[in-house]
Amino acid sequence: MANQAIDEIDLRILHALLDNALLTHKEIGENVHLSGQAVGARIRKLQDLGVIEGYTLRWNPEKIGLHIHAFLTVFIYANQSHQAFRNFVQLTESVMEAHRVGGEGCYWLRIRTNDSSELNKLLEEVLRYGNYRLSISIENVK
Amino acid sequence: MANQAIDEIDLRILHALLDNALLTHKEIGENVHLSGQAVGARIRKLQDLGVIEGYTLRWNPEKIGLHIHAFLTVFIYANQSHQAFRNFVQLTESVMEAHRVGGEGCYWLRIRTNDSSELNKLLEEVLRYGNYRLSISIENVK
């Protein structure tokens, strides 16, 4: 597998694994008309290329008590250190995902907390670094 | 495994799998001081409880050409059908994730496109349903 280009079959394998990473290579192979070993070789290629970074779970945080799911757009105060905010983000467990963004705001955060009082506590901490706009997920549509 | 309560060990197993779903039960067991089979039984419990919904990939969309990663907060026009917008969301490949939200806006969307012209095209379509605020990810901080 020296040709490192990604073809249509690779993408079909990728999407199959995104849907269910426990599919056997043989099962995937039946869909793309390849032997299981050929599929395995292509998966290894996708890993080497960095397309596939690892394997993880699809899970339901609500089931372990994380009932609040919120999105936060943060506007860091002028003159405020971005590094301090970044450290805060890294150290705070409730921040599940964080991006530096352009457009609306400076940072975008995905927050999960057990309840609204925890969320409120976090929002107060965020106010040390900047203002924010908050949206709370009511329903996962997609 | 009739006791369906989630204990500290279950959470450690969950976090281990979130980090790397390919860990063998035995490897996890060495960390939590259980046999591989006992770990397997607990994982099955987490699946039955709906905590673990499935297995998927951590991957890098940029590597297959999806260079634009944007967050969209949509404000549906008054009198506009929400169902039409939801259909649009389901049918549009560039929409990777969508939530009904309270607070800022009506919906929150995660968008990935190959380039800015594709993004622009999508934004025009969104304008059929509502206004929006756009943030574009510059760096994945966490």
Add this chain to the structure above:
DNA sequence: GGGTTTACTTACACCGTGAAAGGAGAAAAG
């Protein structure tokens, strides 16, 4: 104390996976 329940460990068979070897088909060179 005997009986029951719960959650674990050990033993074992199945099968998914990666490695190695061999083959088909296309492209390039003579």
Add this chain to the structure above:
DNA sequence: CTTTTCTCCTTTCACGGTGTAAGTAAACCC
């Protein structure tokens, strides 16, 4: 046109991870 080379595939085989079944230890109840 034939030969060589390269790429990517299939087949074969051994290893090892997983689920099942059986056995064990501890806690609880009567």
